[in-house]
Amino acid sequence: FQTRNKIVDLPSSTATTVGKLSDLEKQKSDLTLQQLAIRNLEEQVNNNRNKIEIGLDLEGVLTSTLGPLVTQLNTLVSNRELKLSQFNADSQPIKELDKQINNLKSSIKSNIRSLRERNLQTIAYINTQISGVNSSISTIPVKQQNYVKLQTNFEVNNKVRSYLSEKKLEAEMNAAAIVPGASIVNPAYPSYYAISPVENSVYTTAAFLGLAAGFGLILLIRFLNPYIYDKETVEGLTNTPIIGVIRKFPDYIDKDSRxxxxxSQPKSVFAESVRSVRTNLSFLAANKKSKTICVTSEVSGEGKSFVTVNLASTLALIDKKIILIAADLRKSKMHKAFGNNNKKD
Incomplete structure (x- = not known):
């Protein structure tokens, strides 16, 4: 256009005016893009989007209040989606979240209106500045005016193109940062059966552990038990022959073993066990006319006197002559069984 119309270079004052006009047009274009982004943000809020996305055109002009409000709104919406898996839409927790979301949306809409009004005022001011610059340009020849307009439009479009290219590059970098490089080979299918714990395995393990614990407890008690309950234990621990076993008498026995x-109870199990011992004793040293039998124990109170009295009674029943000798010189109580006193007058 400059060559065809034989337009020489513009004077320095005109070039300065053209540069100022280009800057003003660029600012106006930026504000126009911001207005579009503000409208998009407002539509997202009004349409109840699950997530509010802030356009790149607004990231540098958001107020200190609007940005945190949008972030807080997205957080509340995400929390509501999570709680809907646990509560009904009419439950109290969801209603509380809905109330907070509505309050935040009202605040965001108010901030958006303020931001839009401020941008409109700035655009109006820039239009006034552009009108003033155009008035100063109107004094130059028509061909130069057309050249200035073409040059201004070219520079503005070039700046807008550079700005949009930068925003596109930023968007692509953000997308590349959050999009994973993995691909789905086979889709996942839900399993409606428990993977762990396996019910049969749990029952089998519990039964095995129960049996092992039971047998282990029995063996532990067996090995750690210091008492003797049967003659087999005595036979296994010693080489002493056992003549017989006298059963424990279940009723109360007085302290004097009388x-x-x-x-008194010849048909009781106790009396029968004493008679069994008497019979076995009769076969020991049968060729001897007189026999000496010693009844002893480790400590007092184990039934020496009681057994001695009853064994002597069974021997007396078969016409044996019995002499009882109380050899316990420290705590003897054999005399008490017969109602005698062992003290010397």
Whole structure:
């Protein structure tokens, strides 16, 4: 256009005016893009979008209040989506979140209106500046005016193109940062059966552990038990022959061991066990006319006197002559079984 119309270079004052006009047009274009982004943000809020996305055109002009409000709104919306898997839409927690979301939306809309009004005022001011610059340009020849307009439009479009290219590059970088490079080979399918724990395995393990614990407890008690309950234990621990076993009498025995149960209760199990011992004793040293039998124990109170009285009673029943000798010189109580006193007058 400059060559065809033989336009020489513009004077320095005119070039300065053209540069100012280009800057003003660029600012106006930026504000126009911001207005579009503001309108998009307002539509997202009004349409109840699950997530509010702020356009790149607004990132540098957001107020200190609007940006945090949008972030807080996105957080509340995400929390509401999570809670909907646990509560109904009419439940109290969801209603509380809805109330907070509505309040935030009202605040965001108010901030958007303020931001839009401020941008409109700035655009109006820039239009006034552009009108003033155009008035100063109107004094130059028509061809130069057309050249200035073409040059201004070219520079503005070039700046807008550079600006949009930068924003596009930023958007592509952000997308590349959040989009994973993995691809789905096979889609995942939900499993409606428990993977762990396996019910049969749990029951089998519990049964095995129960049996092992039971047998282990029995063996532990067996090995750690210091008491003797049967003659097999005695036979396994010693080489001493066992003549017989006298059953424990279940009823109360007085402290003086006066009960001659072999006489008073001859048909009891206790009396029968004493008679069994008497029979076995009769076969020991059968060729001897007189026999000495010693009844002893480790400590007092184990039933020496009681057993001695009953064993002597069963021997007396078969016409054996019995002499009882109380050899316990420290705590003897054999005399008490017969109601005698062992103190010397």
């Amino acid at each position: 009960q001659a149960l072999s006489l």
